[in-house]
Amino acid sequence: MMDIFNRVVMVILLLLALAVSVVFTIIPLSLLDVVSNAASVLAESVQTARLVFVLIGIGFILLWFLLLVLELWRPPKRTVRVEKVSGGRAEMTVDAIAQRVVYRVDQLADVVKVKPRIRAGRGGVDIDLDLETAPDIDVPTKTEEVCAVVKDVIEERMGLRLNRIRVKVRHAPYAEE
Numbered sequence: 001m002m003d004i005f006n007r008v009v010m011v012i013l014l015l016l017a018l019a020v021s022v023v024f025t026i027i028p029l030s031l032l033d034v035v036s037n038a039a040s041v042l043a044e045s046v047q048t049a050r051l052v053f054v055l056i057g058i059g060f061i062l063l064w065f066l067l068l069v070l071e072l073w074r075p076p077k078r079t080v081r082v083e084k085v086s087g088g089r090a091e092m093t094v095d096a097i098a099q100r101v102v103y104r105v106d107q108l109a110d111v112v113k114v115k116p117r118i119r120a121g122r123g124g125v126d127i128d129l130d131l132e133t134a135p136d137i138d139v140p141t142k143t144e145e146v147c148a149v150v151k152d153v154i155e156e157r158m159g160l161r162l163n164r165i166r167v168k169v170r171h172a173p174y175a176e177e
Helices: 002-038 040-072 094-106 139-157
Strands: 079-081 091-093 111-121 124-133 162-171
Touching: 002 040, 079 094, 091 094, 094 111, 094 124, 094 139, 124 139, 139 162
Parallel strands: 124 162
Antiparallel strands: 079 091, 111 124
């Protein structure tokens, strides 16, 4: 909860700093015009000061914008919280989950190759499997078998919550006779 509050406060402060920088980049031009009319002796230095104000203002605008982007952008989550742990907290890396899924699905009959893409979603994992199978399998039956194995591995053996499984089946080429 505090993390969300901190992010909201930082975003508001960065937006405010961005707006102030834009205003100070534009307004000094008119302020410097008043100063240059009052002090014609400083006419050459006013031109230099105007350029300096504009460059500093642009620099601040870029800095605030960069900080705002860095505050809002978050890298994808690379771990998933294990649900079935009492008395503590455990997390698994996405790579460890993928390795285990490949190992178990690859043991199934008629599976030639499996390539998982695992994303840590809200409260669980989303799994996309690219599955290469023997060319003469019954696709619905094999897909159900693969989904059952993945569900068993993820939920029962690893204690994670499975949000979604999507299986994309591709057949290996027929053997030439």
